[in-house]
Amino acid sequence: MVISLLLILKRFLRVVRLGWSDLAFRGLSVVLSFWLALGTIIYSLNEGWGMIDSFYFCVMTLTTIGYGDFNPSSEAMRLYTVLYAVLGIGFFVAFNAKIVSVAFESRHDETTDDAESPESAA
Numbered sequence: 001m002v003i004s005l006l007l008i009l010k011r012f013l014r015v016v017r018l019g020w021s022d023l024a025f026r027g028l029s030v031v032l033s034f035w036l037a038l039g040t041i042i043y044s045l046n047e048g049w050g051m052i053d054s055f056y057f058c059v060m061t062l063t064t065i066g067y068g069d070f071n072p073s074s075e076a077m078r079l080y081t082v083l084y085a086v087l088g089i090g091f092f093v094a095f096n097a098k099i100v101s102v103a104f105e106s107r108h109d110e111t112t113d114d115a116e117s118p119e120s121a122a
Helices: 002-019 023-047 051-062 075-116
Strands: none
Touching: 002 075, 023 051, 023 075, 051 075
């Protein structure tokens, strides 16, 4: 189990490294990181949650998991959450689409390189 998780992490980090040369990938990474940081700070300050709880709530909201263990307490924060979710889910989906695209491209390049290598022709 641990080995599988480490291999997945290794592949993910490889894809991030490959994607970093793409301007759109970098832009989406920065926007999503900023959005998560902004949400974390706003929820922490306005709801009195710790930074970890606020970050957790932001991730659960953007991934649309929404366990419901944390809820904004005021109407203003509920309205902010609607705005945060509508925009943030779009950022999250766009980032995931881009990272999947980079992963498929890198996998395609690996198989193309293998097929063209002299060892495979022998």
